[in-house]
Amino acid sequence: MALRDSSLPEPSGPSRPTAPPLDAADRGRLLAGAHHDPHALLGARPVDGGTLFRTLRPHARGVSVLVDGVRSPLAPENDGFFAAVLPYAEVPSYTLLVAYEDGEHEVHDPYRFLPALGEFDLHLIREGRHEQLWKALGAEPMTHDGVAGTRFTVWAPNARGVRVAGDFTCWDGTQFPMRSLGAAGVWELFLPGVGEGARYKFEITSRHGGRFLKADPMARRTEVPPATASIVTVSHYEWDDAEWMAHRGDVPVHEAPFSVYEVHLPSWRPGLGYRELAEELTAYVDDLGFTHVEFMPVAEHPFGGSWGYQVTGFYAPTSRLGTPDDFKYLVDALHRAGIGVIMDWVPAHFPKDDWALARFDGDPLYEPGDERRAEHPDWGTYEFDLGRVEVRNFLVANAVYWCEEFHVDGLRVDAVASMLYLDYSRDSGQWTPNVFGGREDLDAVVFLQEMNATVYRRAPGVVTIAEESTAWDGVTRPTDSGGLGFGLKWNMGWMHDSLEYIRHEPVHRKYHHHEMTFSMVYAYSENYVLPISHDEVVHGKRSLVSKMPGDWWQQRANHRAYLAFMWAHPGKQLLFMGQEFAQGGEWSHADGPDWWLLDPGYGAEADHRGVRDLVRDLNSGYRAHPALWQRDTDPAGFQWVLGDAAEDNVFAFLRFDAEARPLLAVSNLSPVVRPGYRLGVPRGMPVWQEILNTDSARYGGGDVVSRGPLLADEGALRLTLPPLGTVWLEPVAP
Template sequence: MALRDTSLPETSGPVRTSGTALVGEERDRLLGGAYHDPHALLGAHPVPGGVLFRALRPNAREVSVLADGVRSPLVSEGDGLFSAVLPYPEIPAYELVVAYDDGEQTVHDPYRFPPALGELDLHLIREGRHEELWKALGAEPMTHEGVQGTRFTVWAPNAQGVRLAGEFTFWDGTQYPMRSLGAAGVWEVFLPGIGEGARYKFEITSRYGHRFLKADPMARLTEVPPDTASVVTSSRYAWNDAEWMAHRGDTPVHRAPMSVYEVHLPSWRPGLTYRELAGELPAYVRDLGFTHVELMPVAGHPFSGSWGYQVTSFYAPTPRLGSPDDFKFLVDALHRAGIGVIMDWVPAHFPKDDWALARFDGDPLYEPGDSRRAEHPDWGTYEFDFGRTEVRNFLVANAVYWCEEFHIDGLRVDAVASMLYLDYSRDSGQWAPNVFGGREDLDAVAFLQEMNATVYRRCPGVVTIAEESTAWEGVTRPTDSGGLGFGLKWNMGWMHDSLEYVQKEPVHRKYHHHEMTFSMVYAYSENYVLPISHDEVVHGKQALVSKMPGDWWQRRANHRAYLGFMWAHPGKQLLFMGQEFAQGAEWSEKHGPEWWLLGDDYHSAGDHRGMRDLVRDLNTVYRDAPALWQRDTDPAGFQWSMCDAADDNVFAFVRYGEDGTPLLAVSNFSPVVREDYRLWAPEQVTAWQEVLNTDAVRYGGSGVQVGDAGKLCPEDGRLRLTLPPLATVWLTPAR
């Protein structure tokens, strides 16, 4: 809004003011924030004898119309309303001159503009099919009718009225009532002169007459918590990852190497911004050989202790670490380092903060109206109403938004099981069956199928990953075959069983041998990721190395052997930060990984560096060995070499590449060296060589080797090895 010289001649023609004042119910509803069409009352409208101008400017001393170089004063009606009929034959191009106690402003009148949202947008919103919803709703800086400003739109179908409040109105919504655009339930106003950086909220009057402020559900930038306002923004980022984006989908993910480093950005290196992280994280992850990072939720959340899993701003990266363009800079840096970016996405629930989505327009809107379905019993949050088309659209478009606007390569969908079952964490009487009498949430199923189908159609190369902890059939089956359509699924069964096994003392492990072999019964029922995630190293569960039995050396040896077993097992790998160097303490979001353990002045830094060296070598050998990833979803790519050696705590299996090249993985989860140990091995290989041994001295091990490559020859179909204690070894055909 510009300040300018307004010492212009006033109109010499007659000005009619009698009968122009707004009276009655319309006046009360307009001033009370409960009027659906303020543009019909405000702005300029032809009337007999001229043009009626009416403006709503609370706290103004005077308001005048400036047209054709002539300034014509309006007459105060009280309560901030000013009006007059001016003798124009038609509505002229005009501005308003608004005088306050501290000066004058010449501004465009927001109520002279037609809607800045098209009919096609409204149709798609009403149908729940607007796949670029963020371009239609929210705050969009733009040029409209030749004037620069910002279009504000919000979906609030149950509201009596919606007004815009912001720092530019001292958080009083009176001045800017929004108009309803009809059956779509969308409210809109275009504000000239308002641009990037402006803070705002929507002031909603419910059907019950209650008035309250709400943050924009579609905001693309927010204030830093604990402040809760939405912020007008637009992106100017120029991407530099065209080559990555063009080729990221060349090989289907289930047939490609994939090892994932899970990161909580605010605590990986506490205090670093997105741009500062871009200078450290890509180099670190690339050095360790991980193919992807998985970021714990980045979307805006008010409570940092939720780690991002209680989202209030689904379209805005958390501003704690910088702007949306700063986050794009980090993603771009990871891509240029050859690293894919997976983001945790949380469509299962949202918190009840009264300034956010909960009871958004005074009624259940994003959440179901049935309290039995609205309340999430575990987390004190609301669940989304997956049966409502507009809510599904909000979430499906959100998935597309992160992939298209931020070049995210994968979405790991949190808490899928809690979405799929109506009786999830509910007792009898606390839930109602579906139309077929079952416990499945059919609306949630339809939503997940729509989300996956839409993302895969629009975003080539993107993978969706389900955190699903039950035996739901077809999680990674295509939607056209009745599946949910995910690309991968976290193998929670493998995680639980294998951790149960390795936490036992070796003398007791023989009674739990099946917990390490059972995963192969169902290994090809879905496309799996093997997750050792943040959930396994918090809340009293202990860090991975601290779960292991024995003294410090045995714990680290168990840790190394377990990772060797995990990297060789069918499925993709995921490891949470800090576990790559065997920190002994649980993770805390307040201080992050214990990097000091790697310092030069720490007497056992070599122990931790050795573990990190192992992870680097695991990733290096893994990526160079197609047998470990090409046939992850093909049963013919796996063969047990020894699965019944319970008394020895030994597991051995062969993985095969597409060309038949084998890799033999042998794990000895006993603290004793096993000399001359006999195993079955593929007959076509006459000599084997060791390519990885978790007992190597450089990793902190005892240095026991399986033997010379030339001596690793089959005899009577058996292979004789020396098995190091608490170790995993990988063998390939000798060259």
């Protein structure tokens, strides 16, 4: 377009009217980043004699208004302000020509646009009921009034002013102050020409006068740590998992097979990104037959040594491994292989990094105002203020976000016990009772119920799983019956008791026999997962196989027998990476599993590969026998055959499927062979056969196995029990 200098008709009188000067207070507040309504001062608006144009462009050498190819210069007003009254009776469609040392740039004026966020969104935010909050807050690329750009919105109710700073402003927010949208505490600005890939933060001026840069709490993509900027992003991913999504909820999870492989993605195979993991991890998990993977937290976190449990970017998959679309590719690949995806979710606390959520607008916002209540005593972090509806909304919408945007099939909620109790890890005088004088955190109860109810309503087929280590009643009871509404709960009691038993030398195990049987006293009080998680193989606790007593042969035999006992026990299974092949060393987040143990040159066939083969067979046998999973929450699905053989270190029980077909599991956790061991079995089933024996030579055992049919005599079966072994048997149809 050929530009012409202004030839607008001059108004009557000696000269064109000059722009009225800015009020000194308004000018000072704009320059200080402390103005709540910059759109009332910047942009264009009718005045006597024409239209007043004013812009704030620090470091510009000159600014002109361009209308229909005609440029009209604005007069400098110092400090980066430029203004003029031009003789337009109405505000025209215009752009700005801004001259810098590197040349002149034509741009749209952000201050000519109406708000790009609707009143209904603001109403839902005020009420704490915006279930897709990520579509209202954060950085949203869009076309607004025919112009492409990005809408920036942020919740900062205590701020005196908020500005957008980014790589497109050389990290100086002066020229882009945001407007307050009123009682919701939301600030908004549409920036034309800013699009995907732009790095940004919010420059906040607190009511105390401080000014600081904050990452976007709703950022959907971030820089790779240790860099901390948020990145404007748009998803271009096209999903290919429609069949999985349509049928994942066909069978309730507590009545379906559910064996989980827990993974720390950055260290599973160090150096692999999401897309490489989509190939290698999917193939590995599919080969071993796990029904699900569980990712330790993938939300962005600044310190890798936190394993993801100190989250700063609740809406952004960690950029260490790729883009958000790359993470979708990984989930999609697992779904296409028939593998579900569970993600660790951390709503209990957040770190104090000064560029993140802590004192976000200069005052406690996401954390409680009471410093005693705000501090998480165990981790040096802040707890969320769950009594504030906007904070609850931030977290509830976040749970929905991962399920809807990334198709995850479950959320394992971390540290639920620390949320439920006001006195958690606190001494007397360090906490205040609730309104009823109790120790229960009623706000946390309401939050967890709301989160579960919302997720289950919006994302059919998803399961929520509580890591809850106390005897809180009703963790997996529906919310309409007064429960917290989780689908499953980690059985920390079973984990602690069984590991305590198995670590003892067999000669002492008879004194701890109840630690293996006590779980059945409460097995049906909740819907349980049996977890051998990352927490049990770090910090001096030793790996699972290294917890076992005896020499290397006995350790592996104990390991195998324990896993088969676990897979047969009522409840779902979870095993952390490396334990599926009896890694001897503790897990290191820097190095990951000791894959070299599986190398043929190491002689791993009888050692580590044998254990891995067992885990594969445990999963295939588990899937093939509904007795092991169909009635996990039904007491009629379990029956002790022998629960009191403490002197023998033997446990035997029956599992039944919905058709009452049995499976017999027998564990001999002593190091001696027990020939002709008599066990009662259901009458009318005269012939039985072994379907799994952890002492098989192919697993590295001594091969004390029964290869032929076993005959029951009047409801009694005589077996030869292998040493430190677990055997599964099923009846043979006549």
